Amino acid sequence: MRQWNNARGSGTLFSVDLLDEDGSEIKGTFFKQDADKWFQILQEGQVYAFTGGKVKVANKKFSSFNAEYELTFDSSTQINPINDDSRIGSATYAFVKLNEMEALEANKVLDVIAVVKSVEDHAQFVSRAGKQLDKRNLILVDDTCTEINLTLWGDMAKADGSRWEGNPVVAFKGVKLSDFSGRSLNSLNASTLVNDPDVPETADLRAWFDAAGGGSSFKSVTVRNGGGGGSDDAAKKDISQRYTLQSITDGNLGNGEKPDWAVVKATISFIKLDGERLPWYTACPKEGCNKKVTETMEGAWQCEKCNQTHPECQRRYMLSMQISDNTGKAWVTAFNDQGVELLDNRTADELFQMKEEGNDAELEELFSEACFKTYMLTLRVKTDMYNDETRSRKTLQRLAPVDVKAECAALLDAIAKYN
Template sequence: MKPSPSPLIPSNTSLTLPPSLLPPFSPSVSNLLTANCVAQAMQKIDVQNPNVQVINIKKVGTQDRYRVILSDGTHYIQGMLATQLNQLVADNQLVENAIICLKEFITNVVQDKTVLILLKCEIVSTHPAKIGNPTEVYKADVAAGSSNKPVGGMYDAPPPAPAAGGSSNYSNPYQNQASRSASGGGSAPTGRSGLSSNIIPVSQLNPYQNKWVIKGRITNKGDMRTWNNAKGEGCLFSIDILDASGMDIRGTFFKEDANKWFNVLEVDKVYTFSGGRLKVANPQWNKCKCQHEITFDRSTDIQLCEEDASIQQNIFDFSQIVKLESIEPESIIDIIGVVASISPVTSITAKKTGNELKKCELTVMDDSDAQVNVTLWGKKAETAENEFAGCPVVAFKGLKVSDYGGRSCGTLMSSAILKGPRIPETERIQSWFQNRGANATVKNLSTGGGGAGRVETFESRKTVSAIRNEQLGYNEKPDWLSFKATISFIKKDKEGGPWYPACPNAEEPCRNMCKVISTSDDHWQCEKCNKQYDKCTRRYIFSATFADNTSTCWASMFNDQALALLGGHTADELNEWMQNGDYDKFEKVFDDALFTDWIVKAKVKSELVSEEQRVKTTAYSISPVDYAKESRDLLKAIKGLQ
């Protein structure tokens, strides 16, 4: 393997090493290790990818941290492995006497001694024994009469990077000088520690800093969420912070801190942030540019700042809507367009958690003469009708592309929505919409079926016979369709009634969904929440047939759909009638529902039943036919054929 070149002292440094730190090296050592790199690293001299030997590895206490002793053959220095390198030890790749190449590292000071924090390294080779007879670098330093104490406090940074257009010898991304001007200038507020620190760019943050202050704009604030599991319960929310350099970072608040700050922090306001724990971000859930994220805690101090024009509202990478057809599903994109219409808010039940989810859909169009459906969830869905009334220009950051029904987009917890952003694209889209877009014929990318709860267009509606003719349900994922049909039969003769007994607990984790079992002492036992109740809550479950002029199909119906079909009469109400012998009232509810017309949104999926493949249709939403709207849609469709 080609040995690493000996590092050079930059020409612009005035630092001169004492003779005791520059001993002669034997050829055998210099061929394997980078000469004098330990002393140079300690003195903050640039060292490019030095080769060192690991002469000792030790786990620190009960924590998942490893201390290492690094040698260049003449001196040794103490180091710590970043947690992302622990796997090298676990896999027995990083062992004593191994020679490694330091790709990224930082210097930190602990108890007046410099320690190297290894962020990234590569195994060069193993070696049978320790090379040379290295001595501790601090002893040589003291003998030479120099001081090891840093100038900048707990976190040392090397000299500033050269001006734009110049070259830099610094390969370590964490070793750029913290510049006040890069983050808007000024001094940070005093935190609970009582110490005032300089503001540093988000890019300078790393888990080995004890004190830091950043300044940035909140570009996104997530909904308050709760959890309840075996480890306990609590709440949390997250924010995205963008600084003047264009780097953003995710921060999360938990429990008491979440309650303290949730109603205080506002999107698009500028704050300084100090205090909290830094860790490596999980890119699967965190799409911010910074490779770290912050967990804010009791030490956190946040101060509102005056508006800072040097910090943008957000950083976007817009895709034209018309080009979404060629973008792979599951991709994360940004779009900007006019919100042309807003669907009513609907509710669905999450299959995994049983939680009720609110959702609505926006139809967004842009000057590529195309439109797409964007799904909003939770609080964003509930406030959408008021928030996006009047066809505003809206920028969406971090949408997930879906292939349900052509192309559509959905928001994630990390998605940001900015109404009327202060960017050139806003004026361009607004001008297009006012001059031409409002009356333009645009291409609708969201034309097919889709996920549960989607409000389908008149144009995308199918007939009942399409289930058979188009072989729906045989794909890897379920197929979705909407159709207009008349309900012709309801199967209500199930023993005990067309319902099942459910847990009366309306809170997590049951939410009146989980089935309960009758006990011998006339109580109801719920295995989900492990509690006994005096009574249960009954929920509908039955099958019905829907027919149009092309065909008939069976469809399973659950509580929400049944309540709409049966005029709001609950299963508990009908059960009481049956218990009292009032069968006429029971029958009348079902008779009144027969031969009524409905718009049905259904999921179709093939299932194996008794070793036979059967197509199962499930009605996920039904709504009564609005005959006036239906007539207008028919006239519009006829006009389009002319």
């Protein structure tokens, strides 16, 4: 049972997957008071006669079936249980083996039967839209000696985890294939999960896993750590250890308690120079302090951290810049050390002098010269709240020019692995 909210109102709904004696399947949905009534009564595996309700064209985005139509039940619906009709089997599946996942297109909804090799604890995080999300990761294996990550979402993630323990054989009907981190699977609201389903594959997988299969070395089609997460050095050598700007978003980086780190190969596309804020701030000149200082009436600089007044201040960079890669773009903040590196080893004090002397053209040229260069960038990613909205804050921690020779070796290596 789920809650829905839209412009026309709100309420509860739940869906059933129906199977008849021809082996045809169709989805049926109950809303509001009909949902409240029938959710209590209907039982999985029981045969019923349904009368009343409407037929409509299926919205395949929300359905785990390929059926062209689906049913909406309403207050006119009558449902009567029938003694077990042996002509009706249990759910039909079109299982896809795990070693076929890499060849399939992303976003396909499919059925999988596999052994649950391991299970992670239920985890909660806040989405970019500020919504509380529940997830639980499973690692599935099958007798093709392939393993894949499957993420359960929502109620399926929150539900008691004991059904996943002891390496059960589970049929997953209507799960979605994603190309996040190589290949991975995700549950949908309409997905159904059955432990030890009544199909021949169950016994085959059980026998395989218990005999020797469990100790096999598996080829994983899911890249661990969300397709990145490597150290700077590892990421330079191995492309799979890097993130892209899109995979930072897809992987929900920065949503945990601690910030996440990501190495990306990206191009500086824009550094903000005009605007309400200068690209530097006035900092305390005392070694290691770096605190923002304010000018006193006498023209000196007051540091609240050191509790001292200094005759001079030091300007330090705080650059707001846009970076781009082949998957998208992102705003990143760069502080002083990285700013000096980006801006031709000029200090913020030098640039301040330029501006004081009215040398705006030189300043602008320096900023545009810094653009359209590609670097290996190490970013710190953390989601925070700003004006009641969540946003992903990315700060540049380190940068290195792309070493062309090493990059060619990394690309050749990636191509070899791809084959």
